[in-house]
Amino acid sequence: MKLSIIIINYNTFAMTCDCLRELYANSWDFDFEVILVDNASVECDPENFKQEFPALRLIKSNENGGFARGNNLGIAVAQGEYLLILNSDTLNLDAGISRCVNYMDAHKAESDLAGVGCRILSPDGSMQRSAFDYRTHSYSLALNNSVMSFIASKLNISKFRDDEYVQAMHEKEHAVQSMLGAFILLRKDAVEKSKPFDPDFFMYCEEIEWGYRINDHGYRLMYIPDVSITHIGGGSSTDPAKRAINDKQFHLSVLLLVFKQDGYWGILIYNLLFMLNFITNSLLMPFRNQKAKEAHRDLLKWTWYAVRHQGILLKYFKPSFASSAFPLKVSIVEEMAKK
Numbered sequence: 591m592k593l594s595i596i597i598i599n600y601n602t603f604a605m606t607c608d609c610l611r612e613l614y615a616n617s618w619d620f621d622f623e624v625i626l627v628d629n630a631s632v633e634c635d636p637e638n639f640k641q642e643f644p645a646l647r648l649i650k651s652n653e654n655g656g657f658a659r660g661n662n663l664g665i666a667v668a669q670g671e672y673l674l675i676l677n678s679d680t681l682n683l684d685a686g687i688s689r690c691v692n693y694m695d696a697h698k699a700e701s702d703l704a705g706v707g708c709r710i711l712s713p714d715g716s717m718q719r720s721a722f723d724y725r726t727h728s729y730s731l732a733l734n735n736s737v738m739s740f741i742a743s744k745l746n747i748s749k750f751r752d753d754e755y756v757q758a759m760h761e762k763e764h765a766v767q768s769m770l771g772a773f774i775l776l777r778k779d780a781v782e783k784s785k786p787f788d789p790d791f792f793m794y795c796e797e798i799e800w801g802y803r804i805n806d807h808g809y810r811l812m813y814i815p816d817v818s819i820t821h822i823g824g825g826s827s828t829d830p831a832k833r834a835i836n837d838k839q840f841h842l843s844v845l846l847l848v849f850k851q852d853g854y855w856g857i858l859i860y861n862l863l864f865m866l867n868f869i870t871n872s873l874l875m876p877f878r879n880q881k882a883k884e885a886h887r888d889l890l891k892w893t894w895y896a897v898r899h900q901g902i903l904l905k906y907f908k909p910s911f912a913s914s915a916f917p918l919k920v921s922i923v924e925e926m927a928k929k
Contacts, residue, residue: 592620593691594670594778597678598660599626601633605822606678610643616684620691623647625664629654656917657771658787658796665786673781675797677772679822681713686819690775693814704784704809705776707769709760709818718821720773721766721813723759725802728848728856731863734889735870765810768801772821780809788850790907792917794843799850803911837888838920841896846903846918853909857900864897899923 595613599606606626613624625647628636636650649663661675672694674687690706697703710720732738774797784807787796801811848856871886878886902923907914916922 591623591670593622593672593674593687594664594668595622595624595674595676595687596661596664596668597624597626597676598629598657598664599631599636599639599678600629600654600660601631602678603631603634603638607639607642609676609678609680609683610639610646612681612683614643614645616687618684618688618691623669625649625668627651627660627664629656629660655789656792656796656919658791659789659917662786662789665781668778671778673776673778675771675774675776677821680772681820681822683819686773686817687775689814689817693812694775694777700810702808702810703777704780704804704811705769705774706812706814707766707774708813709815710770710772710821711818713820713822717757717760718770718772718823719756720760721769721811722798722801723764723766725767725851726798726844726847728852728859729863731848731860731867731893734893735863735867737870737874760813761815763812763814763816766801766813767805767811768798769811769813770821771797773819776804780804780807783807784809785911789912790850790914790917791843791846792839792919794840795847796843799847802851835920837892838895841892842899842903842918842920842923845896845900846907849903849907850909854904857904861897861900864893867893899927902926 597606597609610624610626613622624643624645626636626639627649628639629651630653636648639646640648647667649667651660651663654660665673672691674690676683686708690708693706694703707721710718712718784804787800788803791799804811845857845860848860852859868890871890875883875886903918906916907918
């Protein structure tokens, strides 16, 4: 089999069905399978998917283990030569999937090529950051400091924050460190050698860590700009409570990513930089415009949330792969913090 497409569903039945209809209406000349992992949805019976899509391989998880663990269930049973990690909120997929599969076939002789990603667009046609040619480390937090960020921009050492650089980077074919998790096509044998997603992550940053690890195993990840897919973006909720949970989860995952990259020294540097950023940005706050003030307040608020709960991370997690019996998830962390 040429391609295994792995999709996670969690209470998004209608949206996931839209994605599946596109996949099964494709014009490809290769064989494929679609593996849908339902992460303990309560919206409806997951068997409803099978009624409309009888060819679907359905895996019903008994818990919502998050993006990493859910995808790993699909990866474990996939039969394709290539694996496509695909979000359920993606559309306009036909050409993008075909182009990426053909790209991998055309470069089969390159044994170090692990995978490929393409341009990812929002529904309004604007570009999302589809690939990243840099790494996040503990010292990256220094760029959240107003003074250090200004100096770094003048020295041109934070170019990845410059809109013109990001746009130019997305206009050329090149090797990258990681790709957006909404669409990643990989060789199955490369995944087997470098291991799948780290199940310590619940949501956010798992594809970033995975990309770093694949690179560290001597493989390349390529970004190609000549084809695109559309990603709606499930995190665009207007519900303030859901947005707050997402913000908490994102910053917990960033802290875990730092831990995985830089270990215990990385956590120490992260804490020191957080304190420095808090003092510096607070002193400069009266001189900033309203938009900058709100951005800094939110950043400090959610970074402080991660710092306050780092004890759970340090007690139950390690910098190594799959170090914990449970993922670093907001609800788990907050429950354990009460004890």
